Amino acid sequence: MRKRERQVFIAAALAFLLLAVFEPSYGWRIRQWLSAGAVADQDAARAAGAGGASAASAAALAAENESLKAELAVLQGVAAELPQGSPSGTLALVYSQYPFNFKSELLVSAGADEGVAAGDAATFHGVLVGTVRRVFPHEALVMTVFDDGFRMAARIGKSGYDTLLSGGASPRAESIVKGAAVAPGDIVYSAAPGIPYGMPIAIVQATDTSPDGLFEEASLGFAYDINAIRSVVIMRE
Amino acid sequence: MLKFFAGFFILLAAFxxxxxxxxxxxxxxxxxxALISFAFVFEFxxxxxxxxxxxxIINWQPAISPALAAYALFxxxxxxxxxxxxxxxxxxxxxxxxxxxxxxxxxISPGALAAHEGSFLVDLAAGEIFGALAFLSLSRTTRARGALFEA
Structure with missing residues (x-):
């Protein structure tokens, strides 16, 4: 390789490295642009398969349905436990997603300067999708319910049975007291400190007994596609 | 330079x-x-x-993480x-x-590999196939260029 060529390569590598460290937002834009092409192709295929129906509006309707179910469960069963005051929210765009295996995180466009703090809830159409794990001045990293490390106290259905929401590729509601009347279609909603109470998370799909036989567990269904979310609302209690 | 641009397009296709x-x-x-395959066909x-x-392009947050360092340095x-x-x-x-x-x-997570061996194997299989295709196509480009200059 000639000296001049080498100098060009070194300059190009330095430029990319400086951008990656000091101006990563340009990289996020390129990712969004590349991802948009990929998602647009998939959406077109889905729309064609669904007779032209909009996948996005279907997700919004499903999320709204979950919200209403959660509201109903809270009102019917645990209204007396509702805290005073209303939660506040900050709208944030999703810049990027964790690109590798094993984790599920979103980088969103609101950070410490916008009042976001670690532990805040991230919601999509009123459904809790995760909690803020790390805060930067103008961005925040949200750990979603599809991350292995996600754990949260929650409640199920009109009777408000306590459960532990355990994240992962297929999140589950664990440690439900044995004999609880939990059935498919019951709503799972938030009951953790720092997060607005009664926020819908998922719907019970099926129940079974834990491997040790001491508790019940439930597999969960979600009203949205985490890979298609483009904005969230960050909320705190 | 032809090989460099071929590599660029392969990387873009990979993304x-x-x-x-x-x-x-x-x-x-x-x-x-693709990057690992490039290690065997490109100069430093x-x-x-x-x-x-x-x-x-892959960096997802305004900070350097161990995963990003491994991704770029390996x-x-x-x-x-x-x-x-x-x-x-x-x-x-x-x-x-x-x-x-x-x-x-x-x-990324030392404990996650044992818990998710299935998704890791899918990831690895896709990587091996794509990496082999990238390696073979770029090796062929190199050999063809060598033959061209010899002729």
């Missing part, structure tokens, strides 16, 4: 496919596999440009280590991709 799979919920780290300074550009390490391996190029390439994916998984 597009990777994001397409990601939108379907499948983690396939094709860009990492060319590889440095590819690694820096890929790190710039191909450079493979470039230096390749001279100590006497295997056939395609075999060394496959072994390097296996080692790279294992190292990246450990950098």
């Amino acid at each position: 597009l496919l990777q994001f397409l799979f990601a939108s379907a919920g499948i983690a396939a780290n094709l860009s990492f596999a 300074w060319e590889l440095l440009v590819f690694a820096a550009a890929a790190a710039f 191909p450079l390490a493979a470039h230096f280590l390749r001279r100590f391996v006497r295997w056939a190029g395609w075999l060394a390439n496959a072994a390097a991709i296996l080692a790279g994916f294992l190292l990246l998984a450990l950098a």
Whole structure:
């Protein structure tokens, strides 16, 4: 390789490295642009398969349905436990997603300067999708319910049975007291400190007994596609 | 220069496919596999440009993480280590991709590999296939260019 060529390569590598460290937002834009092409192709295929129906509006309707179910469960069963005051929210765009295996995180466009703090809830159409794990001045990293490390106290259905929401590729509601009347279609909603109470998370799909036989567990269904979310609302209690 | 631009398009294709799979919920780290394959066909300074550009695009947060460091540095390490391996190029390439994916998984979360061996194997299989295709196509480009200059 000639000296001049080498100098060009070194300059190009330095430029990319400086951008990656000091101006990563340009990289996020390129990712969004590349991802948009990929998602647009998939959406077109889905729309064609669904007779032209909009996948996005279907997700919004499903999320709204979950919200209403959660509201109903809270009102019917645990209204007396509702805290005073209303939660506040900050709208944030999703810049990027964790690109590798094993984790599920979103980088969103609101950070410490916008009042976001670690532990805040991230919601999509009123459904809790995760909690803020790390805060930067103008961005925040949200750990979603599809991350292995996600754990949260929650409640199920009109009777408000306590459960532990355990994240992962297929999140589950664990440690439900044995004999609880939990059935498919019951709503799972938030009951953790720092997060607005009664926020819908998922719907019970099926129940079974834990491997040790001491508790019940439930597999969960979600009203949205985490890979298609483009904005969230960050909320705190 | 022709080979460099061919590598650039392969890396771009790897990113597009990777994001397409990601939108379907499948983690396939094709860009990492392409970078490791590049370690066996490109010179160091060319590889440095590819690694820096890929790190710039894949970085998902305003901070450097161990996973990002492993992603960008392993191909450079493979470039230096390749001279100590006497295997056939395609075999060394496959072994390097296996080692790279294992190292990246450990950098992300040491405990997650055992809990998600299924998704790791899918990721690895996709990486091995894409890496082999990238390696073979670029090796062929190199041989063809050599033949052209000899003629």
